[in-house]
Amino acid sequence: MSSTPSSLKLEAAPAPLFEELPSRTAEDAGETRHHGSGHRARLRQRLLEGGPEALLEHELVEYLLALVIPRRDTKPLAKQLLAEFGGLSALISADPESLMRVPGMGETTIAALKIVQATALRLLKAEVTARPIIASWQALLDYLRADLAHINVERVRVLHLNSKNMLIRDELVSEGSIDQSAIYIREVIRRALELGSASLILVHNHPSGDTQPSRADIAVTRDIVEAGKRLNIAVHDHVIIGAKGHSSMRAMGLL
Template identity: 50%
Template sequence: MGEAAKEHMRGHRSRLRERFLKGGPDALADYELLELILFLAIPRRDVKPLAKDLIARFGTYAAVLSADVERLGAMPGLGDTAVAAIKSVQASALHLARVQARSQPVLDNWSAVSDYLQGVMGNMAREQFRLMFLDRKNKLITDEVLSEGTIDHTAVYPREVIRRALELDAGALILVHNHPSGDPSPSRADILMTKEISEACDKVGVKVHDHIIVGKTGQASFKELGLL
């Protein structure tokens, strides 16, 4: 890269940082937000083309952050340092969302919980089944991944749900899984599985408050749909 090109790149980076600091994230396009991350990992190269390629490949800024390490690593020009930088931003965002979700009883803080679940699961390429364990006052004890599956199926067994709930002395729980297709509408299998888990939990005094299905841009609640 010649001196003129280097000077142009330095000027571009400076202007982009200034726009971000003055106007916040809304002042930048998705690819420009990615540029800010890539600046730190790739100091001596114009990263705008790479940032645009990432958006073209994954679709959105959020989808880039949520992409797994293997898929990111397969992108030409994206090394381990850049992949780590991208994933660290996602990890920081999810940590903040988790803290906010745990700050008060879940049922009184549903907006923060919903945002957290969307961030964790909204762009996953495979199905994942997650359990949110609540204490007797409906505060979050922990949330854990119970199983991971294929693009359209994950196996869940009521006995595993009950065993873990009793280990944690949970008084209630919320079932959560994602639909990689993007459509959060419950399938017949989802409805039957939820019924089995809810009935099994009732027998040991654990309340199933809801089952949330997370899609790419929204969620479905079994409770709101009258299915639980």
């Protein structure tokens, strides 16, 4: 007796009511979904039509960050950064390690801030090198403050000038701790002879913000002045830069 096999009919399983979403990466988890294209367009329009003064400080940072974090509301991060570092100048001057400690910051966002700083310093330095230093003293102070006022270690720079008081070299000669750095008289004079410098301006910063010269500052400056005199190398000034201003040893009658 023969029999024919029954045909089997396979039915598809019922569709789930909710589709399972793929797991989010750590990077995705730190990103907030943002639909602020209209807001950013308005910021862009205000910037293009009204210039830099048309945007508030946090809006400048917000728009800059938006260029490198396109799918995130960058206003909270911009405000946090400004509050953390105390303003725009201090923010763009902050070292990468300090910036990295702020949640939400990474190499790309830090690089965006650093390119702003580099561009600003180039523009300010161009003003300094275009004319004799003595005729562009305020431009020099603006450049030095942008470069040194907000860093958290002490740095010493020597500006070398030719016989027409034009800047021929701006050199970092020492970087130290939060409250001291070394400057060697022999090295300063040797370098001046190598470059054919007619005169010098000494510069260093005080991370504490207090721009009053210390006894050591005064002593080493006077030693450099005396060493330079023997070789017809003048020292125009020693400028100390702080977060809230500067002091000039020549203006204070210390040279």
